[in-house]
Amino acid sequence: MNADPKSSCSETTEGEPTATMTPMPVWLVALMVSLLFLSAWYFDLYGGWFESKVFSPYVSVADVQRFQPKTGGIADTVARGKKLFADNCAVCHMETGVGNPANGCPPLIDSEWVKSPTATRIAMLISKGLSGPITVNGKVYNTGVMLAVGDSLPGSEAEKAEKIAAIATYVRFQFGKITVETKTAQVQAVRESIKDRTANFTEEELLKAEP
Ligand code: HEC
Incomplete structure (x- = not known):
């Protein structure tokens, strides 16, 4: 009836867990x-x-x-040209570009001389001035003389060209809706070709230059 104490004891000893080395699964190593x-x-x-x-x-x-990124582009040149225009041109043509017919100053707004495909003519007339009759938007102006404003700008020849380019860029952008910048190099080339000239230009001469 009583269980054998010896046998039950030995059973317990056999069930004791043992610590052995189990190799790590290969898939875990690979992972x-x-x-x-x-x-x-x-x-x-x-x-x-x-x-x-x-x-x-x-x-x-x-x-x-x-x-x-630097602002760059035409906006900087337009801003610079606007200031130069106010200082050098607005006294006759007005800040708004409407001109002053009382003094024979023609308007710049929508003027064919402003909107021309290249800036050659405007660079010429800013450099050396303009006299004699000139037709703007179908109306003839003949009572005023524009001085050689460009030539009398302060600074070296390179600085003058740079300023004229900025003014031309502004005038063409503001009054002619032209969004192409007038480059200094272009103005320099135009000025080089007319450098010995002292007299104002006339409409007839401007019309011979590239439009
Ligand atoms: C002293 C006054 C005076 C100043 C300053 C002056 N202009 Fe003029 N501008 C005139 C007059 C006057 C004419 C027309 C000349 C003529 O009848 O032959 C003219 C003509 C022009 C024309 C051609 C006609 C037209 O209306 O499109 C342009 C473009 C022009 N000026 C731009 C300028 C710019 C840009 C500046 C500044 C750099 C400037 N002018 C400064 C008086 C001036």
Whole structure:
């Protein structure tokens, strides 16, 4: 009736767990290696290799501004030309470009001399001035004389050309709706071809130049 104490004791001893080395499954090793490979690959692609431009790109506001794209384009030249126009042309042609018929100053708004395909004629007349009759929008103006405003601009020849180019860009943009910038090099070439001239231009002469 009583169980044999010896046998039950020995059964318990046999059931005791034992610590043995179990080899790691191959699939787990493969998974870890591929994860390591993938993360190294990802870091290589997107990590920037701890490059300071990536991890601490800017140290100040000035630094940020240095990397902003420059405004550039026609807008800067138009703004510069607007100021030069106010200083050198508006006294006769008015800031609004309507001209002043009382003084024989023709309008610039929609003028064919302003809107011409190239800026050659306007560069010529700004440089050396204009006298004699001139037809603008079908109306003849013959009582005023435009002085050689361009030649008398302050600065070296290169500076004059740059200023005339900015004025021409502004006038053509503002009063002729032309969005092409007049380049300094173009004005320099025009001025080089007329550099020995002292007299004002006439309408007849301007019409012989490229439109
Ligand atoms: C002293 C007054 C005066 C100033 C300053 C002056 N102009 Fe004129 N401008 C005239 C007169 C007058 C005429 C017409 C001349 C003529 O009848 O032959 C004229 C003609 C013109 C024309 C051709 C006709 C037309 O209306 O399209 C243009 C373009 C022009 N001027 C642009 C300018 C620009 C740009 C400036 C400044 C760089 C300027 N002028 C400065 C008086 C002036």
